[in-house]
Amino acid sequence: MRCFTGEQLRSYCTQVLTRAGISPTDAATVADCLVDADLSGVESHGVSRLSIYLQRLDAGVVEKENRVRVLSESPAALAVDAGNCMGAVGATFAMKKCIEKAAQAGSCWATVKSSNHFGTAAYYTKMAASAGMIGIAMTNVTAKIAPWGSSDAYMGTNPISIAVPSEGLPVVLDMAPSVVAMGKLILAQKLGKSIPEGWALGPDGKPTTDPAVGRKGTLVPIGGPKGSGLAIFVDIFCGVLSGGEFGPHLNDLYADMVNPQGVGHIFCAIDISKFVPLETFRSRISQMSEEIKALHKNPGVSEIFMPGEIECRRHAERLEKGIEISDAVYAELQEIGARYGVSLS
Ligand SMILES: NC(=O)c1ccc[n+]([C@@H]2O[C@H](COP(=O)([O-])OP(=O)(O)OC[C@H]3O[C@@H](n4cnc5c(N)ncnc54)[C@H](O)[C@@H]3O)[C@@H](O)[C@H]2O)c1
Structure with a gap:
């Protein structure tokens, strides 16, 4: 285990991505998204993803140039084509535009097509919550869940995040519709660990560890x-509303180094102040959190948490104490650093 500050990791990822051909602004966006996940304790979507992002850039299957463009725009809706650039780049553009437009229209939805893996959905909804708005973010991803009644994968572990501001930490739900996200299997494999029964089924449809x-x-x-x-x-x-790919028509982040992934996202920002005064909303969310946390605890439960509370608390703690990086991920980062002439120190 090695410990780094968020700033060290952010600067390292930004430099590496810039040397890989991404503009400094876009590299900083992707780096911030990855490091936010590590700060929040969602290591499966943190700097452990830098390696595959670089492999895809090197293979020319992800565009280095920012080709994000708005296909159509009305006061409360936006359709974006990410031009196959890095996922966090098109996604950040779309959520920022939603926040900007929601301040006028009251709310705004944006679809994004022809994008790539965008990291955690919470990264985008927290932007809206920081702006005093409700944020919603979703993405599709390579088929890994079978429709109920089948053993054939058709849908991805398509996550949904919703975030709201409070007087303290934001309340942030961020969840895949599977028991766990695929990232947890990828990280477990990287660390040589087994997984609990109930997370995944093998190709034969039987539970596996x-x-x-x-x-x-x-x-x-x-x-x-x-x-x-x-x-x-x-x-x-x-996939469908964005005009992009859906189901098994998306390509795999790891297994397909020839075709673009074809990922789509959707974002929404809702301006709370158009409904109730923001301060009233914040204080009522804080009241709700306090009431929920004060409820009777089941045996063995030491604390009741609001959605995202564990991650937001960890974020604050790791900002102060640093982020521990596993030996396997550190070795990967060192190898990347040597290749791009950037040292992680
Ligand atoms: N980009 C992609 O393609 C992609 C695909 C799938 C998932 N993801 C990301 O993977 C990450 C992990 O997803 P996951 O489904 O494994 O998340 P998870 O199961 O770790 O957490 C899901 C939600 O439950 C909450 N939670 C967890 N423990 C809790 C407790 N004890 N009390 C109250 N709330 C609690 C968390 O705060 C979170 O909001 C997410 O950030 C998601 O966006 C990304």
Whole structure:
């Protein structure tokens, strides 16, 4: 284990991505998105993804140049084509535009097509919450969940995040409709660990504790047909409404180094002040959090957490104490650093 500050990791990732051909502004956006995940304790979507991002840039399967363009725009809606550039670049552009337009129209939705892996959905909804708005973000991703009743993967582990501001930490739900995100299997495999039963099924449809076998099979949806239904609807928003790819027509981040991924996203910002005064909303969310946290705890439960509370607290703690990087991920970063002439110190 090695410990780094968020700033050290951000600067390292920005330099590497810039040397890989990304503009300094876009490199800083991607780096911030990755490091935010590590700060929040979502290591599966942090700097451990830098390696595959670089491999795809090197293979020419992700555009280095910023080709993000607005296809159509009205006061409360935006359709964006990300031009196959890095996921966080098109996604950040779309959420920033939603926040800007929601301040006028009251709310704004933006679809993004022809994009790539965008990291955590919470990264974008927290932007809206910081601006005193409600944020919603979803993305589709390579098929890894079977529709209820089948063993064939059709939908991705398409995550949904919703965030609201409070008087203190924002309340941030960020969840894949599978028991866990695929990133947790990828990280477990990288660290040589097994996974708990109930996370994944092998290609034979049987439960597995081997992350490599789970990666070849499917991930278990939450709540059976309900998780499967949620994954389908996220794909309808991100793949169908955006005019992009859906279901098995998306290509795999790791297995396909020839074709663009074809990822789609959707974002929404809602200006709270158009409904109730922002301060009233903030204080009522804080009241709700306090009431929930004060409820009777089940045996063995030491604290009740609001959605995102664990991640936001960890974020504050790691900003102060630093981020511990596993030996496997550190070795990967060192190898990348040597290749691009950037040292991580
Ligand atoms: N870009 C992509 O293609 C992609 C695909 C899938 C998932 N993801 C990301 O992967 C990350 C992990 O997803 P996940 O589904 O494994 O998340 P998770 O299961 O770790 O957490 C889901 C939600 O539950 C909340 N939670 C967890 N423990 C809690 C507790 N004890 N009490 C109250 N709330 C609690 C968390 O705050 C979070 O909001 C997310 O950031 C998601 O956006 C990205």
